[in-house]
Amino acid sequence: MQRVTITLDDDLMKAIDERVATHGYQGRSEAIRDLARAGLLESKREREMSGSCIATLVYVYDHAARELTRRLANIFHDHHELSHTTLHVHLDHDSCMEISVLKGDVQSVRGLTERVIAERGVRHGKVFMVPTETRVETHSHGEHGHHGHAVPHEHLHVKSGG
Numbered sequence: 620m621q622r623v624t625i626t627l628d629d630d631l632m633k634a635i636d637e638r639v640a641t642h643g644y645q646g647r648s649e650a651i652r653d654l655a656r657a658g659l660l661e662s663k664r665e666r667e668m669s670g671s672c673i674a675t676l677v678y679v680y681d682h683a684a685r686e687l688t689r690r691l692a693n694i695f696h697d698h699h700e701l702s703h704t705t706l707h708v709h710l711d712h713d714s715c716m717e718i719s720v721l722k723g724d725v726q727s728v729r730g731l732t733e734r735v736i737a738e739r740g741v742r743h744g745k746v747f748m749v750p751t752e753t754r755v756e757t758h759s760h761g762e763h764g765h766h767g768h769a770v771p772h773e774h775l776h777v778k779s780g781g
Contacts, residue, residue: 671722
């Protein structure tokens with residue numbers, strides 16, 4: 620086993636100490652190892668996902684950070700085909716949260732989300748991906764949909780087991 624020295628801010632250290640106390644760990648090292656393993660496993664699952672997906676990207680950023688809002692807008696404009704909608708929330712005088720709904724191939728969505736989260740001034744970021752597939756189905760919508768004629772069109776379906 621190797622010994623590693625890391626620097627953590629007070630709030631993070633407090634959260635780790637609370638986890639140690641509430642989960643019955645023998646010490647901080649054991650808790651940090653478990654958290655690291657869980658994070659790496661989740662990251663591996665996300666990297667192994669392929670095909671298409673629908674995703675949410677939630678991030679909190681410093682709205683006063685130099686040119687950050689312009690850089691974020693440019694990133695989303697560069698990937699406009701992936702973005703369906705974004706909710707913008709003012710949290711306090713310094714922080715905003717955005718929740719973006721994205722849809723596309725996993726690699727493109729991952730690339731966009733990693734770019735946003737890595738921007739200087741983005742304080743927190745998390746993506747949640749759901750694997751999907753598109754199927755063409757033939758049916759009519761509603762009582763008067765297409766005058767009762769069945770029309771083939773695409774539907775998004777969540778892949779089972781994903």
